[in-house]
Amino acid sequence: MSTQTKLLKTYAPPLATFGAFIGVWYAVHYFILSENRKFIVPPPHAVIDNSFLNGIARSELAEGLVNTGRIALFGFLIASVLALFGSVLMAGNRMIERALFPYAVALQTVPILALVPLFSVWFGPTRTARIVTCVLVAIFPILTSFLFGLKSVDSGHQDLFTLNNVSRTTRFRKLLFPAALPSIFTGLRIGAGLCVIGALVADFFFSRGDLGLGRLLNNYAKRLEYEKLFGGVILASALGVAIYILIGWIANRSLRDWHESEARSA
Amino acid sequence: MTEHFEPEIAHSNNAARLEFRNVSMTFPDGTEALKEVSFSVAAGEFVTIVGPSGCGKSTLLRVASGLTTHSNGECMSDRKSLGYVFQDATLLPWRTVQRNVELNAELQGVPEAERRERARQAIDLVGLTGNEKKYPKQLSGGMKMRTSLARSLVMKPSVFMFDEPFGALDEISRERLQDELLRIFDHEGFAGLFITHSVPEAVFLSTRVLCMSARPGRIIADFSIPWEYPRQHDIRYSPEFAEMCGKVSESLREAHA
Numbered sequence: 095m096s097t098q099t100k101l102l103k104t105y106a107p108p109l110a111t112f113g114a115f116i117g118v119w120y121a122v123h124y125f126i127l128s129e130n131r132k133f134i135v136p137p138p139h140a141v142i143d144n145s146f147l148n149g150i151a152r153s154e155l156a157e158g159l160v161n162t163g164r165i166a167l168f169g170f171l172i173a174s175v176l177a178l179f180g181s182v183l184m185a186g187n188r189m190i191e192r193a194l195f196p197y198a199v200a201l202q203t204v205p206i207l208a209l210v211p212l213f214s215v216w217f218g219p220t221r222t223a224r225i226v227t228c229v230l231v232a233i234f235p236i237l238t239s240f241l242f243g244l245k246s247v248d249s250g251h252q253d254l255f256t257l258n259n260v261s262r263t264t265r266f267r268k269l270l271f272p273a274a275l276p277s278i279f280t281g282l283r284i285g286a287g288l289c290v291i292g293a294l295v296a297d298f299f300f301s302r303g304d305l306g307l308g309r310l311l312n313n314y315a316k317r318l319e320y321e322k323l324f325g326g327v328i329l330a331s332a333l334g335v336a337i338y339i340l341i342g343w344i345a346n347r348s349l350r351d352w353h354e355s356e357a358r359s360a
Numbered sequence: 361m362t363e364h365f366e367p368e369i370a371h372s373n374n375a376a377r378l379e380f381r382n383v384s385m386t387f388p389d390g391t392e393a394l395k396e397v398s399f400s401v402a403a404g405e406f407v408t409i410v411g412p413s414g415c416g417k418s419t420l421l422r423v424a425s426g427l428t429t430h431s432n433g434e435c436m437s438d439r440k441s442l443g444y445v446f447q448d449a450t451l452l453p454w455r456t457v458q459r460n461v462e463l464n465a466e467l468q469g470v471p472e473a474e475r476r477e478r479a480r481q482a483i484d485l486v487g488l489t490g491n492e493k494k495y496p497k498q499l500s501g502g503m504k505m506r507t508s509l510a511r512s513l514v515m516k517p518s519v520f521m522f523d524e525p526f527g528a529l530d531e532i533s534r535e536r537l538q539d540e541l542l543r544i545f546d547h548e549g550f551a552g553l554f555i556t557h558s559v560p561e562a563v564f565l566s567t568r569v570l571c572m573s574a575r576p577g578r579i580i581a582d583f584s585i586p587w588e589y590p591r592q593h594d595i596r597y598s599p600e601f602a603e604m605c606g607k608v609s610e611s612l613r614e615a616h617a
Contacts, residue, residue, distance in 0.1 A: 352497060
């Protein structure tokens with residue numbers, strides 16, 4: 095197969111889907127909605143005109159994107175580091191695991207979003223409050239994936255390391271960590287998506303402090319500026335997708351040689 | 361390198377490298393896995409323990425290697441220079457063949473240049489030269505087991521333990537690996553302790569075959585296998601070989617009736 099046909103086969107199907115989506119979008123606007131309801135689904139070109147080509151909306155959205163993106167990223171980094179420490183501690187000591195793990199599971203079921211008003215009382219409409227929201231939304235799924243990975247290490251591999259009398263740090267560096275890597279990346283992917291949600295939701299609750307995408311979406315919806323609302327939704331989605339792709343790329347780089355999940359198709 | 365390995369010479373320094381004296385092992389749940397097992401393996405001896413699944417053979421090997429502690433008796437072995445080949449190849453999937461073979465040496469602090477050279481020799485000895493850059497998932501079952509063998513060979517073990525290493529292989533790869541293992545044994549002269557449930561495998565490889573009873577495992581018979589090394593692969597088809605297998609099978613049959 096020539097490279098061209100290969101490229102075509104790789105990229106044509108998703109591009110076709112995208113084209114169809116845009117087509118349906120236009121069709122809804124022009125053929126399905128009645129005249130007085132057309133404003134609820136503005137056509138794509140109007141969205142681009144009003145949110146990305148209009149100077150005021152563009153700078154507003156850009157500011158929101160940067161602020162929300164920064165909160166999501168910080169939250170994600172903090173959640174990942176804490177999850178790594180937590181999972182290593184729990185994987186290394188059964189008593190600590192017994193003491194903490196049930197709560198890590200239970201806290202996953204607590205609707206963290208219900209706590210956001212509390213954070214705003216405690217921390218004010220600050221970046222801290224937003225980051226705390228992000229971290230709490232994301233940390234437990236990341237932690238459980240990490241711990242699952244660290245505890246699923248093959249017992250034969252464990253014996254092999256035991257026979258070599260290795261120290262705990264060597265065992266972690268050369269066995270546990272690489273063996274857990276696929277699960278770690280699964281956790282990071284889930285966590286990245288959740289952090290974007292956390293940052294947006296925190297924004298929703300705060301009408302003061304940094305201007306984020308969440309508050310912009312809220313404002314546009316209230317003011318019936320649906321073109322801009324669509325623009326904001328697209329940016330928020332793009333942020334989530336961008337982080338997901340970034341992590342996917344790193345996962346692929348680290349795993350593709352040996353792990354089935356990232357194996358290159360021949 | 362001696363072309364013809366002579367057991368007499370090896371026996372002359374007949375200090376046992378591995379010795380069990382009345383070793384018993386009871387699991388915490390009360391299951392008796394081993395009962396008063398005594399035997400020893402000297403340098404240049406290749407002892408195989410044969411018995412059906414679940415008779416405690418693997419437990420015996422875990423006790424011998426120190427992975428499990430026994431309940432009673434004495435178990436003496438040279439654990440500083442121990443080779444251990446597992447039932448599965450237990451290769452690290454994120455390492456290439458080369459880096460897998462270097463693993464034991466790396467964990468025991470052999471300097472990089474030296475372990476690379478030793479790995480090269482071991483890879484050559486198991487016939488995997490040219491596959492150094494492959495990852496385990498690109499290897500066949502037989503090649504994985506060769507890599508696993510090489511990984512232990514790098515440390516030039518004085519005691520080499522094998523826990524049914526060829527059990528998962530097809531008959532053809534299995535026989536080929538038996539041939540290779542004998543060649544390596546002949547070359548390295550370690551004290552070998554091999555576990556299997558295959559009687560012909562035990563007879564083909566060993567200087568001695570020990571039969572194990574059903575749980576709790578005891579040694580119920582001890583056969584000396586007379587043929588000299590290197591053994592040719594076609595002794596498998598000789599009447600003497602069949603007769604020897606018959607004796608071993610018979611004693612197992614009696615014990616497990």
